[in-house]
Amino acid sequence: LVHFIMATNGNSLTPAMGEIIQLNVGGTRFSTSRQTLMWIPDSFFSSLLSGRISTLRDETGAIFIDRDPTAFAPILNFLRTKELDLCEWELDRDSLWD
Numbered sequence: 001l002v003h004f005i006m007a008t009n010g011n012s013l014t015p016a017m018g019e020i021i022q023l024n025v026g027g028t029r030f031s032t033s034r035q036t037l038m039w040i041p042d043s044f045f046s047s048l049l050s051g052r053i054s055t056l057r058d059e060t061g062a063i064f065i066d067r068d069p070t071a072f073a074p075i076l077n078f079l080r081t082k083e084l085d086l087c088e089w090e091l092d093r094d095s096l097w098d
Contacts, residue, residue, distance in 0.1 A: 021049070022062035028069035029062065036079050045079075 021037060023030040037045035047053045048063065056064040065072070078084050 024062040
C-alpha cells in the first residue's frame with residue numbers, strides 16, 4: 001500500500017516524494033520513502049517507480065521483488081544513508097552473485 005501526502009489544497013490526495021513505499025523482497029517486508037528509492041537517477045528503483053519497468057504486486061499491494069532479502073537490506077541502508085558498510089553484509093561471497 002502506498003501512503004499519500006495531502007495536496008496543498010487539502011482536498012485531494014496526490015503522490016509525493018514523501019510517500020511510503022511498501023516492498024516485499026523475497027517474502028520479507030520493507031518500508032521506505034519514495035525519495036530514498038529515487039535518489040539515484042536511472043536506477044532500477046527510479047525506473048520501477050516511474051513506470052518504465054512493470055511492477056509485480058503481492059496480495060497486499062506491496063511491490064514484489066524476487067531477490068534475497070538478506071542481500072537487499074544493506075542495499076536499502078545504502079540508499080538511506082549514502083554510505084556502504086561492508087561489515088553489514090552477513091553473506092558468504094558466493095551468495096553475493098546469486
